[in-house]
Amino acid sequence: MGREKPAERALLLLRSRLCDPSFVFNSFSDSSDSNYSKLKFIISSSVTEACNNSILLLGPRGSGKVAVLELVIRDLLLEYPDMITVIKLSGLLHSDDNCAFKEIARQLCMEHQLLFSKMASFDDNAQFMIAMLRECGLAHKTIIFVLDEFDLFAQGKQRLLYSLLDATQSVTSQAVVIGATCRLDADQLLEKRVRSRFSHRKLLFLPPTKEDWQRLLEHILLLPTESTLPQDYAVEFNAKLQNILADNRFKGIINTCMNIDSTVNHLLKFLFRAVSNMDLATGFLSLENFKAALSNIQRQPKLECIKDCSVLELYVLVCMRRLEIKEQNSYNFNSIMKEYKSVHDSCQTSDYYAQNVCLWAFEHLLQRELISFNDNRGNNQSIEFRPVKLLVSSHELHQGLKSYRSCPAILHKLLAG
Amino acid sequence: MGKEESPQIERRSTRHSSATISKNEAGTKSNEPLPPTVNDLFYGEEEKPISLDDVVSSFPGRRIQIIELMRVLGPVNCPMVPLFIYGDSSTGKTSITLQIFRHLNRPFVYSSCLTCYSPRILFESILNQLLLHRKSMANSYLSAKRCERPSDFVNFLREALISITSNLQGNSGKSGSKKLDRRASGNMIYLIFDNLERVREWDKSSIMLPFLLNLYDILKMPEVGLIFISNTSPDTYYSSMGYAEPTPVYFPDYKEDDLRQIFVKNQENKKLYSSFLDVVLKPFYRITRRVDELSTAFSQLYKKYCEPLSDLGVVPNEEMKRRLFSNLQPHIAPSMNEIFKVSSQPSTDIGATKEAKQKSSSKKSGLEVTDQLDLHMSTSAKYLLISAFLASRNPATLDASLFDSTGGSDSRKRKRKPSEKTSEQKEAAEQELLMKGPGTFPLERLLAIFQCITSVAEGSLEEEEQGSDGLRVQVGDNSLMSDVLLQLSSLCNANFIVKGVSCPLEGSTRYRSTICEDMALKVARSLKFPLSKYLYRR
Structure with missing residues (x-):
């Protein structure tokens, strides 16, 4: 009883840490050549020197571009209160220019306690933004525009990007435009008139190295000894954790995890599952938790699907594979049935069913997305005649059959040729 | 099988009936129905929360999945990363999730992309539930907010969530008052998106899919949990722009033993039915593993099986089993080949007929x-x-x-x-x-x-x-x-x-x-x- 309470609180603490990117990326903020310091330097200098700037943050998804940016902005807001206004847009939501200007106007109005009109036109909103930029420039206030999923803003006519970056060319305004994107060639997507106004400052977010991972692990998982948690529990927890971290088997797990995907987000996902697996009765993390988490995350959906198939569905799959081996470039349900029949005629299997039953199995496979139609133009052909293809490789099929419980031996033989 | 789909229906009816009951009670005082409260976000007003053992025992063969889900959801007030539940149809994804929420007694918003077939309907249904808005004559069956674009939706959603969570926090603060004390619910709220695979066929799927899957990152609210339920595995969700992959939980198809348990569970004469299953389950299992399809096939066959019996409560002995088997045997093979014929009789399971009707080919x-x-x-x-x-x-x-x-x-x-x-x-x-x-x-x-x-x-x-x-x-x-x-x-x-x-x-x-x-x-x-x-x- 006495143990359960701190264990639950520790779990809560760890989980909220994992779900809070600003905590995770805090660990990178102290070193001088980190992206955090670079970004902070760029933005703070343009705030203090009252100049315009534009930056692109590039890096794979989950490498913490936005998280670091938010951390920087949070610190800058503390440092220079009343000098910074932040406008946040996301390409997923505001890729439409009209919508984007409206959102900018809305956020500006919110920030400056102005009345926002929903009815305002595109032109009104654009002019309002330019006017606000001028006003803020005169008052020595910087507006920071954060454009998440920057590449999506470059889809249409790029009017938003043009007017934002054009505004940064004038002396009266004081704006920083920050784009974050996964596409490393994002600046190549820009029109010429937009590209020429862009500063071409780019920050690359690389996945953390092995040492960084180690640091992150400790940063996230170790419990604070001075807190509401009982000290002896925290100390014991940390000692056990250090043991695990030093364990070679654990290093192996972490290595496989890194080999799949070495971004921070993936680590967080992995740790989240590990922490959720923690046994509340003992209250400590164990190596098994991490092992289970790895198997939870490392899914092989196609293989699982094959394992779930009924025997008849396997027959259909194997027949399809046989047709592919025969180099029939396109086939449909009827040709599969022909193959199925010939297989049955030559081997006398016990699993021979009527055509409509097979059609049903065929539809199951379509639903499981192990197979699919070649073209998704639903022209008025009935299912039997539409050409299909396998979505699993022959290797996966072999694997699947091997791990299938009580798989008919004949299927292996048929698949082999 | 009836139980597989029933929780969903039950839930709807309980919510609805709770509304009508309150209306009747209020009728003596005034004609106005009681204003919806935050309690509407919980599973069924009148029903008592059930214990975890009940959940596990009502879903045979799903213990591992239930425990996995419970672990990801975590204890009260635990933030969580988006969760992606997938598995073939009729493996109990939706009903288990809903029953777990009944057990946990936490507020959630359930919306299915099957019934909410366009972004606007989906957005408005979520907002209606969150804003405790009930369509009625008085508001001429309009939604609480009109919203079509994801950008508007995010703004409304954020507002609604903030008000709900602050409401929940307030409730847990003064826990002594009213009946709210039984709701040790915490301040998390969960959004459940069922049938996510449908979104891929929407007109705006290229926008909607990354939007939904990235919703957690867009909202940046730790007190919101997102749960996606899908028929197809995560690797079938291709998108050109990618998304942060949610953490997966897989519901495999039922094994033979699980199926046996499921079918025997709701039978009156368990002994008789299990001797029936001894005969039919194995051959049918080779064709399909879906509970819904098997149950339609079995319901017909079981009638045939019982035909020679006058008393259905009888416990079969070996000799009788043999007799019944020889009686049934000629029917098995033809019925296997007609396994998917929809019977015209009203069957107890809605799910099966629904599935079959949908798929019935020309x-x-x-x-x-x-x-x-x-x-x-x-x-x-x-x-x-x-x-x-x-x-x-x-x-x-x-x-x-x-x-x-x-x-x-x-x-x-x-x-x-x-x-x-x-x-x-x-x-x-x-x-x-x-x-x-x-x-x-x-x-x-x-x-x-x-x-x-x-x-x-x-x-x-x-x-x-x-x-x-x-x-x-x-x-x-x-x-x-x-x-x-x-x-x-x-x-x-x-x-x-x-x-x-x-x-x-x-x-x-x-x-x-x-x-x-x-x-x-x-x-x-x-x-x-x-x-x-x-x-x-x-």
Whole structure:
């Protein structure tokens, strides 16, 4: 009883840490050549020197571009209160220019306690933004525009990007435009008139190295000894954790995890599952938790699907594979049935069913997305005649059959040729 | 099986009934229904939360998944990363999730992308639930907010979530008051998106899918948990822009033992049913593993199985089992081949029939129709069907020789053909036929064949008159022709003949017959029409 309470609180603490990117990326903020310091330097200098700037943050998804940016902005807001206004847009939501200007106007109005009109036109909103930029420039206030999923803003006519970056060319305004994107060639997507106004400052977010991972692990998982948690529990927890971290088997797990995907987000996902697996009765993390988490995350959906198939569905799959081996470039349900029949005629299997039953199995496979139609133009052909293809490789099929419980031996033989 | 889908329905009805009950009570005081409260976000107002053991025991074979889900959801107030539940249909994803929320007694918003079939409906249904808005006469059944774009939705959603979570926090603060103390619910709120795979087929799927999957990152609210439920695995969600992958939980299909437990669970005479399952489960398991489909098949077979028994409560002994088995055995194989025929009787399980109806192909409906063909189809419609079938199967170039004035088949031509072709060519042609399916034909050709075969049929009836009285036959044909177009359109509606796109070169609409050969033969037999004589075989 006495143990359960701190264990639950520790779990809560760890989980909220994992779900809070600003905590995770805090660990990178102290070193001088980190992206955090670079970004902070760029933005703070343009705030203090009252100049315009534009930056692109590039890096794979989950490498913490936005998280670091938010951390920087949070610190800058503390440092220079009343000098910074932040406008946040996301390409997923505001890729439409009209919508984007409206959102900018809305956020500006919110920030400056102005009345926002929903009815305002595109032109009104654009002019309002330019006017606000001028006003803020005169008052020595910087507006920071954060454009998440920057590449999506470059889809249409790029009017938003043009007017934002054009505004940064004038002396009266004081704006920083920050784009974050996964596409490393994002600046190549820009029109010429937009590209020429862009500063071409780019920050690359690389996945953390092995040492960084180690640091992150400790940063996230170790419990604070001075807190509401009982000290002896925290100390014991940390000692056990250090043991695990030093364990070679654990290093192996972490290595496989890194080999799949070495971004921070993936680590967080992995740790989240590990922490959720923690046994509340003992209250400590164990190596098994991490092992289970790895198997939870490392899914092989196609293989699982094959394992779930009924025997008849396997027959259909194997027949399809046989047709592919025969180099029939396109086939449909009827040709599969022909193959199925010939297989049955030559081997006398016990699993021979009527055509409509097979059609049903065929539809199951379509639903499981192990197979699919070649073209998704639903022209008025009935299912039997539409050409299909396998979505699993022959290797996966072999694997699947091997791990299938009580798989008919004949299927292996048929698949082999 | 009934239990598989019932929680969903139960939940809806409980919410609804709670609303109506409160209305009746309030009726004595005022006509206004009680304003919806934050309690509406919990599972069923009146129902007591159930224990975890109950959840586990009501879903046989799902212990691992339930524990996994419980772990990801975590104790009270735990933030969570987005969760992605996937597995084949009828593996209990939705019902287990909802039952777990009943057990945990935490607020959630459930919306299915199947019923909310467009972004706007989805957004508005979520907002309605969050804003505790109930469509009624007073607000002329409008939604709380009108919202079509994801950007508006995010703004509204954030507002609504903030107000709800602060409300929840307030509740847990003054826990002593009212009945809220039984709700140790914490301040998390969960959004459940069911049938996510449907979103891929929406018009705006290229925007909606990454939007939903990235919603957690967009909202940046740790007190919101997102749960996606999908029929298909995460790797089928391709998107050009990618997304942070949610943490997966997989629901595998039921194993044989699990199926046995599920089927025995709701039976009155468990011993008898399990001896029934001993017989049927294994062969059927080789065909399908879906509970819904198996239960429809079994319900029919079980009746057959019990037929010799007078008392259904009897505990079967070995000798009786053997007797019952020998009684049932002849029925198993045919029923296996008709496993998916939908029974017309009202069955207890909604899910199964729903599934089956959705999927029933034209072919299956064709089979069912054949049984009552004579009742539902006029003679001319049958002739039309046969001529459509012939027009689809036979090459147009052979029409003249097949339907010439002698009415017989041209034996000379047919003999010549095979010798001409090498076997290889023949195989290729066969392959092509398999691939291409029935051919298309213009309306004129259909009518010409129709006229030919009807004249032949009339001719065969009145053979002696035919030579002298050709005109009479013509008149007879005309009377048949009068409503032939009407018949054609009704056949099109019944999906026996498909109206195709118009041919770009000729500009006329082309038709295609979808019936299979068996069916055509059956129809021909009912007319005593020598179909095989006219069918060109390669």
